[in-house]
Amino acid sequence: MKSEDINGRTLETWTAAEVADALAKREILLIDVRSPQEFMIDHIEGAVLSPIAFFDATHLPKETDRRIVLHCGSGVRSEKAAIACLEAGFGKIAHMEGGMAAWKQGGLPYVGTDMASGAPKRMNISA
Template identity: 55%
Template sequence: MDTEQIETGTFERWSPDEVEKALTKGEIVVIDVRSPQEYAFEHIEGALLMPMPFFRADRLPTQDGKRVVLHCGSGLRSEKMARIASEAGYDPIAHLEGGFAAWKQAKKPYIGTDFATGGPKKVIS
């Protein structure tokens, strides 16, 4: 995990391995800031959706029991939203470095689309 002190608190960049491990243990909540269409096509299993155009830092879950880790397709949108969350008082705040592309490149499991049925299916690379 890469940690940076910014003006509003602690900003973290998590690797796919760190996110997968913490998600499996139930230690984090993953928030996907991509569009509903991107999420419907493929997403990290268990990730919640809060698309960037509708992002409200004041509506994020509290971090009393679980940390919040944001992600998007490449890491650009989630980093921007994490910085906004930090300005709103979320400290520390984290995002998945490299986004969903890094997740897939690391061969992590996800929910994709079964093109034969149009339904969701678990993809294990």
């Protein structure tokens, strides 16, 4: 994980593998800031949707026993949302570098769409 100081607050950038490990251990709250349409097509199981178009950092819990990690499709929107969290008073926030693209590239499991039925389907891919 990389850390960056922004006005006395900490922005962490996690890899997909670090997020997967922490998610499996239930150490983090993973928030997906992509659109509902993107989330419906594919998402990381256990992630909570909070679309960037309506994202309000003040609605996130500042005091929680789990670290908050944000993610999107490529890491751009999640970094913007993370900076908004720091501006809203969070002392530390994290986002996933490379987003959903990095997650898939890493061969990590996700919930996708079964193209034959349109139903959600657990996808287990390997790099």
